[in-house]
Amino acid sequence: MAKLHFLYSVMNAGKTTHLLQVRHNYIENGGHVLLFTSPIDDRFGVGKVRSRIGIEADATVLRKDEAIGAIVAAEHARKKVTAVLIDEVQFMTAEQVRQLAWIVDELGIPVMAYGLKNNVYGTLFSEAIQAMMALADDFQEIKQLCHCGRKATMILKFDPNGEAVRSGPVIEVGGESRYVSVCRPHWTKGDIGPAARQLLAEAVAAAE
Incomplete structure (x- = not known):
């Protein structure tokens, strides 16, 4: 059964390395994986997801006014999507997080969303994280x-x-x-x- 997974941590705990390893495993087994990232963090170029140890992958840039549910549904109709991976989920909107739940429930596609849970002031990072804490089926802390x-x-x-x-x-x-x-x-x-x-x-x- 597909689930909405929230994989969270503090900074420099290896979230991106974990995400890219999961992506590699799916692809190695013939999977069709969609990887999304935010336009906010463009240190390594727009649409690039790169870990601190140097491995990287191209990703679809998801802007706040875009409907990720429609994007995934259209691609799934063209070619079956095995998994959806999200980098920096804290920069999404709450509505986009609700669409992640829809992707899981209506399309039957597992979603793994990676991000920071807390901000530097000791509160949940954003409304997207509030929505993720309410809607996710599974929580995994990547420890530091x-x-x-x-x-x-x-x-x-x-x-x-x-x-x-x-x-x-x-x-x-x-x-x-x-x-x-x-x-x-x-x-x-x-x-x-x-x-x-x-x-x-x-x-x-x-x-x-």
């Missing part, structure tokens, strides 16, 4: 560690002085060096950890 060794469940944004940022825009594409994944206690304390502090010190030294 805090600098203390506990499981990282939060994302901490920090300024050039290493101080936690508690206000401002949620999205800053390309600013990965200003984010660190931490456990809740260290998120509350604003403690970015020794590795992040070392990187900041090296950046300051290089700029001098």
Whole structure:
């Protein structure tokens, strides 16, 4: 039975690597996979999904005004779709997430949506994630560690002085060096950890 899967994590936990491995497995077994991504994150080019270890794939760019249900249904009528994979689901709209549920229920196609559950301010990332939490059949956390060794469940944004940022825009594409994944206690304390502090010190030294 097809299901709507939500695979979530903090930053730099390997979501994209996992997604691309799943895609590879489907294709290797003769599957027809549709991969969608957001136009917001275009660091590697529009319509490119690339992991931090260098593997990548082309994807269909899904804009907020597009109906993913109609897109998938049209392709499914042309050629049977085995699975739908979503990169960065947090950038979709709530209506598009509801359409993902429709794809599962009415077309019988499994959907695996990958994304961030929380934003840097300790709330659900977006209305799309609220909808995903309500509608998904299956939840899988892709785990990452805090600098203390506990499981990282939060994302901490920090300024050039290493101080936690508690206000401002949620999205800053390309600013990965200003984010660190931490456990809740260290998120509350604003403690970015020794590795992040070392990187900041090296950046300051290089700029001098």
